[in-house]
Amino acid sequence: MLAFKTKSLVKTSDMTVKKVSGSQAVILSILEEGVDTIFGYPGGAIMPIYDALYDFDQNVKHILTRHEQGAVHAAEGYAKVTGKVGVCFATSGPGASNLITGIADAMLDSVPMVCITGQVTSPLLGTDAFQEVDVVGISMPVTKWNYQITTPEEIPEAIAQAFYIAQTGRPGPVLLDITKDAQFGELEFKYEKCRKIRSYVPESPINPEKIKEAAELINQAKKPMILCGQGIIISQAEEELKDFAEKAGIPVAWTLLGLSAFPTEHPLNVGMLGMHGNYGPNLLTNEADLIIAIGMRFDDRVTGKVSSYGEKAKFIHFEIDPAEINKIIKADVAVLGDAKKALKQLIPLINKNNHNTWIGEFRKCDNIENEKVIHKDLFPSKPGLTMGEVVRIASEKTNHDAILVTDVGQQQMIASRYFKFKNSRSNVTSGGLGTMGFGLPASMGAQLGAPNRTVVAMIGDGGFQMTIQELGTIVQNKLPVKIIILNNHFLGMVRQWQQLFFEKRYSFTELQNPDFIMIAKGFGMDGHKVDKREDLESGIQKMMDHKGPYLLEVTIEKEDNVFPMVPTGASVSDVILEP
Amino acid sequence: MKKEFIITIYSENHIGLLTRITIVFTRRKINIESLTVSESAIPGIFKFTIVVKSTEEQTIKVVSQIEKQVDVLKAFYHTNEEMIYQEIALYKVSTETLYDSDQIEKMVRNSGARILEITREYTVIEKTGHKEETQQLFEQLNKYKVMQFIRSGRVALTRDPIERLSEFLKERDAFLEQLD
Numbered sequence A: 001m002l003a004f005k006t007k008s009l010v011k012t013s014d015m016t017v018k019k020v021s022g023s024q025a026v027i028l029s030i031l032e033e034g035v036d037t038i039f040g041y042p043g044g045a046i047m048p049i050y051d052a053l054y055d056f057d058q059n060v061k062h063i064l065t066r067h068e069q070g071a072v073h074a075a076e077g078y079a080k081v082t083g084k085v086g087v088c089f090a091t092s093g094p095g096a097s098n099l100i101t102g103i104a105d106a107m108l109d110s111v112p113m114v115c116i117t118g119q120v121t122s123p124l125l126g127t128d129a130f131q132e133v134d135v136v137g138i139s140m141p142v143t144k145w146n147y148q149i150t151t152p153e154e155i156p157e158a159i160a161q162a163f164y165i166a167q168t169g170r171p172g173p174v175l176l177d178i179t180k181d182a183q184f185g186e187l188e189f190k191y192e193k194c195r196k197i198r199s200y201v202p203e204s205p206i207n208p209e210k211i212k213e214a215a216e217l218i219n220q221a222k223k224p225m226i227l228c229g230q231g232i233i234i235s236q237a238e239e240e241l242k243d244f245a246e247k248a249g250i251p252v253a254w255t256l257l258g259l260s261a262f263p264t265e266h267p268l269n270v271g272m273l274g275m276h277g278n279y280g281p282n283l284l285t286n287e288a289d290l291i292i293a294i295g296m297r298f299d300d301r302v303t304g305k306v307s308s309y310g311e312k313a314k315f316i317h318f319e320i321d322p323a324e325i326n327k328i329i330k331a332d333v334a335v336l337g338d339a340k341k342a343l344k345q346l347i348p349l350i351n352k353n354n355h356n357t358w359i360g361e362f363r364k365c366d367n368i369e370n371e372k373v374i375h376k377d378l379f380p381s382k383p384g385l386t387m388g389e390v391v392r393i394a395s396e397k398t399n400h401d402a403i404l405v406t407d408v409g410q411q412q413m414i415a416s417r418y419f420k421f422k423n424s425r426s427n428v429t430s431g432g433l434g435t436m437g438f439g440l441p442a443s444m445g446a447q448l449g450a451p452n453r454t455v456v457a458m459i460g461d462g463g464f465q466m467t468i469q470e471l472g473t474i475v476q477n478k479l480p481v482k483i484i485i486l487n488n489h490f491l492g493m494v495r496q497w498q499q500l501f502f503e504k505r506y507s508f509t510e511l512q513n514p515d516f517i518m519i520a521k522g523f524g525m526d527g528h529k530v531d532k533r534e535d536l537e538s539g540i541q542k543m544m545d546h547k548g549p550y551l552l553e554v555t556i557e558k559e560d561n562v563f564p565m566v567p568t569g570a571s572v573s574d575v576i577l578e579p
Numbered sequence B: 001m002k003k004e005f006i007i008t009i010y011s012e013n014h015i016g017l018l019t020r021i022t023i024v025f026t027r028r029k030i031n032i033e034s035l036t037v038s039e040s041a042i043p044g045i046f047k048f049t050i051v052v053k054s055t056e057e058q059t060i061k062v063v064s065q066i067e068k069q070v071d072v073l074k075a076f077y078h079t080n081e082e083m084i085y086q087e088i089a090l091y092k093v094s095t096e097t098l099y100d101s102d103q104i105e106k107m108v109r110n111s112g113a114r115i116l117e118i119t120r121e122y123t124v125i126e127k128t129g130h131k132e133e134t135q136q137l138f139e140q141l142n143k144y145k146v147m148q149f150i151r152s153g154r155v156a157l158t159r160d161p162i163e164r165l166s167e168f169l170k171e172r173d174a175f176l177e178q179l180d
């Protein structure tokens, strides 16, 4: 039951009608949707909503970030680990426009999110009023749906639709812009969850004919390969994926966002796809005779040169979003709908099989990659520390059971390659947009979403400084995030490209960094710095043993590079192992 | 190969949807040749008719991106041959030239155009047809100087005997029913 301290006592969940203000209706509606955490930042145009929120501190936690971009990435982190809708509040004008990068990030990575922005009072709309921006216009290309509310009566229904749209079908961000007069006005509050929208089909029913066609191709294939995307995680199809792969004996490769859906140590796991993925799955994409893509969208970072991608293969595409079918790769069989439901129907039609010789080819590639790249990354003999060894030890020290949050750049690729996972929903990263500054705020959202798990954030010295202010939020909310700054004193990934493709012309990629530990301490966070290999393991141990949040800075060899690499525009089978 | 396609969209009547739809084109740098929006035969449902020059492959992708928009009910694409379509053009000429020569009157009659309004100063002529036809009349009339000219976006019907939309809505309602 909700404690509600204003004059009219409101009980939700029964269908009785109560008179409330628009801003109270906003809070009551999101409570009806089961929201327990809001990330936000107040300001003039959203003050009535914040005032209403004041009475509900027992029912919902509000996390005051230090920047709206922090709020929106935190909501993404929360959504990625929980599968629930991330919720953000921001004021009009600059508050709203500060959300845009995070909304775009959520759009590309299919993150369920509802952002609520305050807007100037409706008579002022279109007058260039103080802090008026057309956020509905600005956010249109980067939201799944958005809507401006100008009367209080619209609030419950619009919020119900927003939550329904954000989390059904292919999830995505929704923005609701609420004018100040709509927040102040009164309405008779009655809440009904949205169950359908005439113009919106969240998922198609599975076509059994297509399942049959898919099963036939799979049963005939000699060199099949599964590409596992985030769709597996979103539809909670991890078990079905495992059953399918095991029954058919098919190797499983994953996209950056598919990471953690399939256990790292599973014998059928053959590693990551794409530009900095593993050698085998890239090279052998062009040897496979059947590619079974599940909940992935053939991003250009995965495919490399499309015209020679999977040259010898037929394609089966399991996908919930019809617009993804044939968008990049023509599917021989397209199975529209939810991955879990589709796999459930598929498994009985699949013959028990193994493809040991074919899997052996992956293992041969693994040996080559091990010798040329992995061993040197994980157990380097040169004096400078590598990102790889830090990731290896951090994964070991957390028993391969932590939630990994990464920022963007070299550290993201290295961590994704070497961190090990036992459980799904354990990898939080900015895949589609590649947003530097994502990591730190996302780690706080992840920690709030999974309070009992260890959250390890791996962040570059560049990206860390893009949202460094969120250290304040982490400390204020006592979130025990373990932050590792992999400091190579460079915008590492850009520098790597300059080294490889621009004749080492290091144009504006070197950083003179502050004393990160002193900064952390200034925020009230403990931390220390490691420069030498002999201090690394104990340093990471010390961080993990620490009760609260902790910042560990590790000095990395300046010109440490990420390999293998599929150079831009090259075919996946032209993956290179060394410069 | 690029050619003309007619994209027909049925949607809910929501503010901002036109922008969402045009963004699908502008983002891919596809120019909209013509655009008409109005309420369909079914109250509350709006119909967009958009003409683009593009490849069929690109058009298919654009149509599925449009259909992906939450407020869009359904989108189709057709070649010109598959549809019956018209545009309407209005021409304003000075009434004096009409009196000076019988040429204009002949042109109007021969091209199946009609005179909408005559005042002392000007006469407004209306013609419906394909763009080539309304353009041809423009060029003829312009020899006597057209004071103002306007051509509408395209309206188009399929050659199907039934309105697909009502069928579609029935199916959609049945489908959503069984979701519960």
Ligand SMILES: Cc1ncc(C[n+]2csc(CCOP(=O)(O)OP(=O)(O)O)c2C)c(N)n1
Binding pocket: A407, A408, A409, A410, A411, A412, A434, A435, A436, A437, A459, A460, A461, A462, A463, A464, A486, A488, A490, A491, A492, A493, A494
């Ligand atoms: C907001 C934003 N700006 C620019 C880029 C381009 N970019 C990609 S990786 C990278 C370098 C990242 O450097 P750092 O954070 O130090 O991480 P490292 O690569 O060294 O691990 C840059 C600038 C980006 N991805 N995001």
